[in-house]
Amino acid sequence: MNCQLNRNLQLLKVVPPVLGGFKPSLAAKGNPTGGMNLTPSLPALDLFNEYAKTRHCTLEKTRILHARSLQTGWLPSTLFVANSLLGWYCKSQAMLDAVKLFDTIPEPNVISWNTVISSYNDRFLFEESWRFYRRMHASGFPPNDITYGSVLSACASLSAPILGELVYSLSEKNGSFSSGYVRAGMIDLFAKNGRLEDAFKVFNEVNCGNVVCWNSMISGAVRNGQNSVALHLFQRMGREFMLPNTFTFSSVLTACGALEDIQIGRAVHGWVIKCNSKDVFVGTAIVDLYAKVGDMDEAAKEFNRMPVRNVVSWTAIISGFVKKDDSVAALKIFRQMKSTNERINNFTITSVLTACAKPDMAKEAIQIHCWIVKAGFHLDAVVGAALLNTYLKLDAFDCSEMLFSEMDEIKNPGIWAVMISSLAQSHNSGRAVEMFRKMLQEGQRPDKFSYSSILSVVNCLHLGRQIHCHALKFGSVFDLSVGSSLFTMYSKSGSLQDSYEVFEQIPFRDNVSWTSMIAGFAEHGCGKQALSLFRDMVSAGNKPDQNTLTAALGACSVLQSLHKGREIHGYVFRAGLGTESFAGGALVSMYAKCGALAFASKVFDMLPKKDQVACSSLVSGYAQNGLLEEAVVLFHEMIASNFKVDSFTISSALGAINSLDLGLQVHTLVTKVGLASELSVGSSLVTMYSKCGNIVDCSKAFDQIDEPDLISWTSLIASYASHGKGEEALQVYDHMIEKGIQPDAVTFVEIISACSHAGLVERGHSCFHSMTRDFGIEPDNRHFACMVDLLGRSGRLKEAERFIDSMPIDPDSLVWTSLLAACKLHGDVELGKVAAEKVMELAPGRSGTYISLSNIFADVGKWKEAVEIRRRMSRIGVIKEPGWSFT
Structure with missing residues (x-):
């Protein structure tokens, strides 16, 4: 035998x-076997x-x-x-x-049952594992700790916390709940399903002396992004004299890397050295830690010391160099990795492709692409998306479209999202919309990234509503990123009511969504609603960050509410953000826009580090409040301190300049830094040259703007109008209409004013009626005042009086002042007296009205009446401000 x-x-x-x-x-x-x-x-x-x-x-x-x-x-x-x-x-x-x-x-005994259940788990057949456990339970066979732990692991992988809770309840009933293996399985189950608080309850039920439970809790916290909690648990673990193992070290080092906490990370690294740990996962975590904090020299040293490396180790060091923007070193490490015949995965390749996504790395990108095809990774959707993104960042749109057309086998929603997102980021909105439509035509269902990307470039309310309906149909509208993109789209399109309705429907709101909605209200002049929403955010237990506070301060600027602004300043101070340059710049801007220049200057002086935002805000504040010299001096200090000036800063500085010589110097700087074609800068240059009386350079500055908008066109029209060049102003207006630019109310004020200065009465009448007839703009007192001025300058005083009487709204002091000026010009005493009385009634403290009426009487020799007007001024306390000049 x-x-x-x-x-x-x-x-x-x-x-x-x-x-x-x-x-x-x-x-x-296990179960007794009898004989x-x-x-x-x-x-x-x-x-x-x-x-x-x-x-x-x-x-x-x-x-x-x-x-x-x-x-x-x-x-x-x-x-x-x-x-x-x-x-x-x-x-x-x-x-x-x-x-x-x-x-x-x-x-069969318990080993028989456990062997099959655990083997199903090892092969990722978690549903079969659960079915086999149900069979075991139905047979009445009592499980042991190993059984419960294996089944809980299957429930965690199946994302079935309810089933897991039932199993854990049975383990408690059978006395196995105190087992570290069972409790670790339940902690892991809750953590994998985002229920960290429930995981803590299980962890704290019994004082655990098992390192497995501690590891499950720490890794669960890391998995849920609660890295500070993970470090706190690790410290508590040390206080309870629980020795960590390699799994503990790798989880804690991962938390340190995520928090970029190099101090604790070095301490843990020292403990690893003391324990003489050679574990590959711990070594990888150490390399990843130093890579994430940007210390690539130390990361490379630790990588070279590793006796054994895996694909994660190689990917960590490559990703570190990519993050450090050292593409050459990243590609060098990748070549070394290939020479060792180490297995390469799609994460490694995506990191390498990110390194190649730079204008000077196009040749290397093509080489990597060839290797990808040779190695067979071109059929991987993740690699395909990364490769597509690389070509798009290289501005190789022909290559990217060719690659995209060849991706039929792996063209999933993620690939489409990359294409749409890249087109959106390159401001190619037309192509992005076309790509989104093609995606729908091919029967693909957009993911949240596709929706968010396309909504970011939609500026047509009709199209935005269609996309909203599509997202609503498939339930994507309740995703935070899609919902935020939707209400931002409505806000940009001017439909604040729709924007707010979408915002209210989002089930969970983060700081970004709150901030976007607050900023949307503030940008549309709804400061009260913005501040009300800010209060709701704080009441809901959300902690505002710098972006939120900046949006709230912007709302205070809209309302010009110094009181509310100071309240938020107090909140900023309590939150410890007052010295942050970002929040500090917002505070400077708020005080400046509220006219509190002393406070603005004080906050600016208190900032430990002054950036261009704070400087630009103060320059703008000085300029808007008439402190032109202070604005110019601060702008000069910015240039002397080598601050990078942006279009906002230069526009603010140009607004304060009324000297042609200084304006030419700033224009030279603008040309040097390449901002002459910027919309805001170009418009400011037009206005500056107009103030300085140089209409030729004014036109040249306009011609330098790449794509002038309505503000730029209106600035040029206003410049011609103020210099009495009505024909030229009207030519610019006609050219603007030909370009498809729709005028607004301000444009018509300037156009009618240009007609008034040039004596073009009939053309002025035509433009006035065109406002409502062709563009749907209802005239206000500014337009009526311009029409009165147009008629009055041409001597049609009675017609101007009838025009005022026929106005659909009550004329304000500006309208009557225009008539008074025309009466003075043409010596109409009686009508001038009527106009003056109306102005005095509507604006009793204005000295110019009394002076104009007095001069009218003096011009026609009625000196007694002129003197009486002067005495009337003295009786009611109206004082004429003395004139002054630069000479």
């Missing part, structure tokens, strides 16, 4: 023993132990041994043989054979 077994053993050709075998005592644990034989004879035990020690369990060898066991009669009477064969079938990935064998075991 023994000789026959030895011959059979040689026939199996087993490899040298490595793995430990099953022990008879272990097999005996069943637990172990075979001693020679058979040697045979089975010998096979159990082999490194590889193949299906063929297992079936041979299974057949021999049936021949010799070991099965089904011997549970040791049955469990051993069961384990070998599972190791051979023959789960069907394993289950068939299990069904032949008359009285």
